[in-house]
Amino acid sequence: MYDAAILAESSSDWVKAVKKWKECVNETLKQTEECRAQCVMMSQVIPEEPDTVQGLYERAADLSLSLLSCKQMCVTLVSTRPGRVSAVEDFLPLQLEHLHIAQFKAGDLKGAVETLRSLLLFYPTDSDSLSNLELYTQTVEVNTEAQETGPIRALQEKRLLYFGMANLDFKFSDPDLWTPEDIVPESLRETWRLNGTNRVVLDGVLSQSECDRVMQLATVAASMGDGYRGRRSPHTPHEKFEGLTVLRALQLAQDGLVNQSDARLLHEIGETVKVLMDSYFRSHSVLYFAYTHLVCRSAIPGHQEGRSDLSHPVHVDNCILEPETRQCWREAPAFTHRDLSAVLYLNDDFEGGDFFFADRDAKTVTAMVKPKCGRLVGFTSGPVNPHGVTAVTAGRRCALALWFTTEKQHRDMEREEAEELWAADGKSVVKEEKGEGESALKSARSGRSQGKERSKDRERVTGRRDEL
Numbered sequence: 001m002y003d004a005a006i007l008a009e010s011s012s013d014w015v016k017a018v019k020k021w022k023e024c025v026n027e028t029l030k031q032t033e034e035c036r037a038q039c040v041m042m043s044q045v046i047p048e049e050p051d052t053v054q055g056l057y058e059r060a061a062d063l064s065l066s067l068l069s070c071k072q073m074c075v076t077l078v079s080t081r082p083g084r085v086s087a088v089e090d091f092l093p094l095q096l097e098h099l100h101i102a103q104f105k106a107g108d109l110k111g112a113v114e115t116l117r118s119l120l121l122f123y124p125t126d127s128d129s130l131s132n133l134e135l136y137t138q139t140v141e142v143n144t145e146a147q148e149t150g151p152i153r154a155l156q157e158k159r160l161l162y163f164g165m166a167n168l169d170f171k172f173s174d175p176d177l178w179t180p181e182d183i184v185p186e187s188l189r190e191t192w193r194l195n196g197t198n199r200v201v202l203d204g205v206l207s208q209s210e211c212d213r214v215m216q217l218a219t220v221a222a223s224m225g226d227g228y229r230g231r232r233s234p235h236t237p238h239e240k241f242e243g244l245t246v247l248r249a250l251q252l253a254q255d256g257l258v259n260q261s262d263a264r265l266l267h268e269i270g271e272t273v274k275v276l277m278d279s280y281f282r283s284h285s286v287l288y289f290a291y292t293h294l295v296c297r298s299a300i301p302g303h304q305e306g307r308s309d310l311s312h313p314v315h316v317d318n319c320i321l322e323p324e325t326r327q328c329w330r331e332a333p334a335f336t337h338r339d340l341s342a343v344l345y346l347n348d349d350f351e352g353g354d355f356f357f358a359d360r361d362a363k364t365v366t367a368m369v370k371p372k373c374g375r376l377v378g379f380t381s382g383p384v385n386p387h388g389v390t391a392v393t394a395g396r397r398c399a400l401a402l403w404f405t406t407e408k409q410h411r412d413m414e415r416e417e418a419e420e421l422w423a424a425d426g427k428s429v430v431k432e433e434k435g436e437g438e439s440a441l442k443s444a445r446s447g448r449s450q451g452k453e454r455s456k457d458r459e460r461v462t463g464r465r466d467e468l
């Protein structure tokens with residue numbers, strides 16, 4: 001029918017085209033209804049004795065959402081031709097659009113208005129349709145109503161489905177192009193804004209016990225009184241700032257002040273993050289560590305009243321942001337060699353301290369990330385990603401910040417020094433994986449020991465020391 005309608009259209013037989021498009025629309029609606037009825041027939045019932053993992057209400061919610069999802073998928077089924085895998089996108093609105101044009105060409109303005117109104121149920125703000133409608137209603141007096149061909153019902157279903165996605169971990173992939181953005185809960189839209197070509201948020205990168213071990217490292221390092229003792233933050237007088245590098249952790253381990261295995265963990269986590277960043281962003285050149293820094297920010301008690309500053313002002317990692325002109329200057333003192341940035345969070349028992357992405361005006365927040373153990377935010381280090389951290393107003397917020405570069409001469413020499421020290425210690429830098437796995441860390445951990453090659457290159461390295 002679809003083909004016949006297109007054929008009639010191409011020979012400008014508009015009366016026939018109207019007839020064929022109407023048949024096509026009606027058949028699509030009929031098939032969709034049949035498909036939806038099948039979903040009801042196939043839907044499962046709630047077992048009398050729900051299992052213990054899912055309670056009764058969860059099970060009921062899951063079943064109703066599955067039924068709705070099945071019904072929604074009918075759109076795709078009906079618009080997929082036999083033998084094809086992919087559906088014709090926007091099948092029903094597309095037919096309505098054709099029908100409306102055919103009706104207009106055939107001189108059936110009343111019909112055209114009705115069809116257009118139906119089409120507007122899918123795309124209520126489409127400017128072409130709106131101006132056409134205005135034009136028609138000026139020409140003819142029409143009192144036609146839109147024929148509901150599904151969008152209103154579908155929207156009600158989608159509302160529930162998106163709620164399930166945002167709150168009940170329900171998986172749903174929307175088959176429609178016309179779904180308005182505002183029915184998608186803000187938390188989901190945020191996830192979508194985040195996980196694109198320039199940004200990603202990944203959870204579960206560390207287990208709770210790994211977070212605890214690294215937090216412990218930070219605590220010991222901070223109490224050492226040798227330059228790592230908390231000093232005022234370079235960004236705000238209301239917070240204390242503590243930092244630890246992989247090399248420093250190793251030295252502390254050598255002095256017996258922290259566990260050797262915890263110092264190594266800090267190193268290995270970096271390797272994991274590198275694998276994740278490399279595979280997500282698919283950088284075409286080899287990626288090197290530029291700098292790794294465990295940073296804790298603590299609210300200074302008694303200094304929090306009426307605070308309006310940020311823990312870390314909005315900035316771009318590899319250029320100097322000038323919000324007034326929206327320019328970003330890729331020049332010193334910016335760390336211009338940084339290509340990818342990653343921040344891996346270790347805890348959430350503090351107040352404030354949200355990470356956010358902003359526009360180049362340094363004001364408009366475009367996405368937020370709440371730190372928690374094992375959550376990684378990764379992004380390209382350039383001007384598409386201005387970001388900052390809101391004030392930490394209580395407690396201590398620790399995160400492992402990592403930067404990667406494709407410029408070999410800017411690789412992190414301190415990290416390599418630590419690796420060489422470990423190698424000299426007679427042990428491989430990369431620890432054998434131990435029996436019981438903990439988290440994603442295990443599978444992603446990859447080891448290389450290119451100590452020799454590194455020391456050969458060493459004298460040639462001229463880059464200055466990269467730090468926060």
Ligand SMILES: O=C(O)CCC(=O)C(=O)O
Pocket residue numbers: 312317343355387388389399401468
């Ligand atoms: O700690 C964070 O969440 C971000 C830190 C940051 O942006 C930086 O150190 O450049």
Ligand SMILES: [Fe+2]
Pocket residue numbers: 315316317341387
């Ligand atoms: Fe940054």
